[in-house]
Amino acid sequence: MSSTRLRTALLAFLTALGLALGLGTATAGTAGAGAAFASAGATAPAGAAAAPPAGKPVFQLPFACGTKWQLNTWDHDPALDIVKDGNPGSDGLPVYASAPGTVSAVYWNNGSGNTLQISHGNGWFTAYYHLQEAPDAYVKLGSQVTGATQIGRVGKSGAANGWAHLHYEQRYLASGTFTDETHRRPVHFGGVEYSGSGGAWPGVTSGNCAQPQGTPYQPWNCPNGSVCFYSETGGRGTVCKTDRNVSASTCGLRGSFFNNGHPEAGGDHVYVSFTEGGTSCLHHGWADGRGDFAAGGRTIKAVTWGGECP
CATH class of the missing domain: 2.70.70.10 (Glucose Permease (Domain IIA))
Structure with missing residues (x-):
């Protein structure tokens, strides 16, 4: 048997053996x-490189x-x-x-x-x-x-x-x-x-880039008793939520929304302090429990539930 025929026969045998053992074959990129x-x-x-089905x-x-x-x-x-x-x-x-x-x-x-x-x-x-x-x-x-x-x-x-x-x-x-x-x-x-x-x-x-991503203000986007902060103006973008006092949050802040219903007595307002300095207070209720903070994406330092805003 020539060396070429011998190599061909050996390759066929190894391939058959691999299939019998369930090893299959694979090529780079599969x-x-x-x-x-x-x-x-x-x-x-x-x-x-496998294409998706039609x-x-x-x-x-x-x-x-x-x-x-x-x-x-x-x-x-x-x-x-x-x-x-x-x-x-x-x-x-x-x-x-x-x-x-x-x-x-x-x-x-x-x-x-x-x-x-x-x-x-x-x-x-x-x-x-x-x-x-x-x-x-x-x-x-x-x-x-x-x-x-x-x-x-x-x-x-x-x-x-x-x-x-x-x-x-x-x-x-x-x-x-x-x-x-x-x-x-x-x-x-x-x-x-x-x-x-x-x-x-x-x-x-991620190639999920066809449309601007964000979550608009909707009642179900902020659970009962929570305050929600959005990374962009108009109540869009990444949402950070909390239902308790929080310090050292890393959420960038532009918009906000407060869902009235916090069970803590007197906890119907939320005080927010910023790493860059200053504080803001969010009132309860759907009508006034939302608002845009000044543009610039300040970082929340702490969130505290409290009584009436000053």
Whole structure:
């Protein structure tokens, strides 16, 4: 047998052996390659080239435009667990819808915690687990959302093992308004696939940039008895909430809203002091419990519930 024929026969034998053992084959840039990199403890590729199926929406990372995130499939491929890139701490970071759609389910589950599903049409859904607040704290069942709609914050509710992260899924069901984990499909962000058991993708940038992101003043955006601070004028942008005295908040401040209903006697007004100096007082009630502070994004030093504003 010639050396060429011998090499060909040997390659065919090794390929058959690999398939028999369930090893499969993978090439650089595929989900299989990503899994191999991750299992070896190295960095996986920047995402697979596999195109999404026809009719699938162009989903984006459910986070603010331009921010960077770490994606992992661990042992529940094709679902993803997502944290801030480098995992410096993700608790409380805003979560946005991955694409336009309608909120189709909001519920609590002992495993997934505060859980929300969005229907995006053509049978496609997204699911968001372990949200920090109740799943209807930012949106309601039937709410229309876009990539500019904040739907919650990263949390560790349910069986998150005390680890703040977003468990995220893309699902397909041709009919119906409620899906479960049997309907999961490989995740695509910006048309790029992130899947494969044990896959890890650090430094993935959110392309959720089609519309200005923010949360407008709505009754359900500020829970009863809370004061809510927004990072932009007009009550938009990142929302920081508190229902108790707080010091050393890192929330940049422009707009504010106070939902009257705090249970503390006499606690119907809120005093806010700033790292840069000065204080402001928010009155209770829907009519006067909102307002824009002077532009400049001052930093909250402390929030204190109190009596009548001076």
